[in-house]
Amino acid sequence: MSEQRMNPVSVGLDDGYAFTKLALPDGRLIAIPSRARLGRANVTWIDNAEQRIFEYETDDQSFAVGEVEAEPTYFDAYPFSGLNRAIVQHGLQKAGLGGHSVHAVSGLPVGSFYLKDGSRREETLTKKRDSLKRTVRPIDSRLPAAIAFHEVIPEALAAWYDHVIAESDNGVQLESERLHAPVAVVDIGGRTTDYVVVTNQAVLHGSSGSLRCGLLDVKREVADGIRGRFDMEAVSERSVEEAVQRGSVRLFGKDHDISDLVKTAQRQVVERLHAETQRQLGRGAELERILFVGGGAVAFAAQIQDWFPNQTVADHPAFANARGMLKYLRYVCETPDGA
């Protein structure tokens, strides 16, 4: 083992239900679909360069990650599951961190992180913290990436850290005018949409929380629509994914236009998000800024653009949480080495 491998690599790890995003200290941002299934793929790759499914083992269970017919990630125990660990390990491998020791900060939805009174759900946090530190072994010749240190913060709050800590070639500094201003972060994710309001460096728990609605609900609605329209009992997750992207689905050897189903599903989800956002934030008149982040801020960009006069969308919004997690790890978090 070289000394280089001994030095832990810091990673901001936003292990979402739809995508797993990594932010690395060299500025790289990496995203992989949170797509995996229990069991081995049983595929022999003729050309390893074309390998698209990778296998991992954790807690005596095997998982296939990549271009597989994925199992749904939207179950409550996902953040502590072997499925999650295998997907995260795959992300770390994609980042070239096999064989390295990793220090990571990841997140949980605001509603999973805090109780209603604002106290932390310590048991849940310990469970999540410990889960990713468990060994995950690639079932091939690759070396595992080992997470030696792992801290958990609320997902939308990570984006606030990204908002107030600015890195540049000249160093790192706090954006002091942002630090004290009342700011709301709306994080539209895969399974949940998180709200967090921060003012004077304190979270206002009355206006913060999670709504169980996100991008994956669009897929679910479209899947239901396809099953109904074409009288099918089941439709594969891959077909639905493509249908949402292309607005058409290929069945019985022909392309079928289902753009109306996609539009309807998007409209329903956006309406629900809009109503909940207004309930949480009102008109946002006393907020200096309402910051939209998460994959939904990209996917629903056209639909959410005029919700508030004082709203902005973060740069590369899908990575705002991962960037904030990395900044928290590097400049804020208590780490064993203080580095």
Added chain:
Amino acid sequence: MLVESLILQRLDTVPKRRHQDWIRALLVQGYLAESGMVRRLNTTTSENRTAQCRVQPSPRSGFDFSDWVGRSPPRKPMVTPGVTKAVPESVARQGGSGKPFAHLRKVVG
């Protein structure tokens, strides 16, 4: 004994759940410091007569690992180094772990 006492004092300030990680990091730091010292000694040995007179650690003395690291390629960052440059004093406050914005931990609660 003084060093041991300092280490125990510092360990007391770390939350219990972090003890294992903290001790592991301490070992790694000590290991890296030791290897750095061995490298420096190796470099200066050929130039410095005093250093030439020092007894080199025996390959079987238990310090073999340092020599092994000493032979490894020079230390270089795997990625952009996680250094904090030019932190304005008006905003950078040192927390217990030496992180420039450690005071922002309280936001999480």
